[in-house]
Amino acid sequence: MLSPASAATIRATLPAVGAAIGDITERFYDRLFTAHPELLRDLFNRGNQAAGTQRQALAGAIAAFATGLVEHPEQRPDAMLERIAHKHASLGVTPGQYEVVHTHLFAAIVEVLGDAVTEEVAAAWDEVYWLMANGLIAIEARLYAQHGVLLGDTWRPWVVTERTQETADVVTFRLRPADGGPLPTARAGQYVSVRVPLEDGARQIRQYSLSGAPGKETRTITVKRDGEVSAHLHDHVREGDRLDVSAPYGDLVLPDTRTPLLLASAGIGVTPMLAMLDHLAETDYAAPVTVVHGDRSPADHALRTEQRALAGKLTDSAVHFWYENTEDAEQGDRAGLVDLADVALPEGVQAYLCGPLPFMRAVRTQLLERGVPAAAIHYEVFGPDLWLATA
The missing domain is CATH 1.10.490.10 (Globins)
Known part of the structure; x- marks a missing residue:
């Protein structure tokens, strides 16, 4: 030291x-x-x-x-x-x-x-x-x-096998290795880097969370149009195209023990939470799981149907959605911003957060006020981790 x-x-x-x-x-x-x-x-x-x-x-x-x-x-x-x-x-x-x-x-x-x-x-x-x-x-x-990655050998070519338009500004891509080899080991909640060539000759890189369980035969990323790489993927990448993709990384992963979980997201932060839900459903997770999501409207809520369906496969789950605009909301959906005041939190809950920083700060504050220890609150930031710079 x-x-x-x-x-x-x-x-x-x-x-x-x-x-x-x-x-x-x-x-x-x-x-x-x-x-x-x-x-x-x-x-x-x-x-x-x-x-x-x-x-x-x-x-x-x-x-x-x-x-x-x-x-x-x-x-x-x-x-x-x-x-x-x-x-x-x-x-x-x-x-x-x-x-x-x-x-x-x-x-x-x-x-x-x-x-x-x-x-x-x-x-x-x-x-x-x-x-x-x-x-x-x-x-x-x-x-x-x-x-098994050698220095300077980060990228592996993957083929887009399917493209799905989730919302007006969100697309899901399903991928498989172009060489036909095995998929690299991944854990629910992790992300991959994607490198694309742009018109000015640059090869820019962005990270995208895996939005499906790691045990699938393909990997999925769900991309919101936000920045030049995401715009390139939306505008130019179709089924059959190739992408340079890294191995999966990230430390926001589920615990090995079966403990009560809170999966809280907002906006495109839903992606790692969906992968976690998919994994929990595949492994017959029996401990209580509380799913929380906030968005502008139901139409903007990417993977909404999948999120509710996966939670429904669990033995003990509760789903809470908040929308600033509640047009087309379903019965039980709530208006406004996420508020955990009347959401049941089991003893010993481990909380996982992903979304805009104001959302995560607000939810973290609510959890601390409810007595959840700081060590039990985990988060993922898309982009530079400004939480370190401002916390």
């Missing part, structure tokens, strides 16, 4: 670095993409870069990691590293790229903080960086090994 001398330096400089971390990460990305334009073209999400969300996420991760090291010197924030490593592995990040990041990140720190970066300060933050980087490299190596 962090050496005592470095811990003291980090504790003393963390407020100043924290205050400037936004400027540091902005300068870092400017330097990185100037030196390596191919990274923005073929690895980093251009939409997130333009919106600034990736910079916020990086700043939050660095600050959270450093804070954890000084506040809990006896342990490394492995839960945070695990989440980041899954994202990195789905993109094919390699150990050598951490050297590149180190070069430009520390140059940015010096540019922003100037003379405040003494030799002692630089050494302490260097130690923090490599504790984080080496932790990520080790986890990513384990993830690659689990899937």
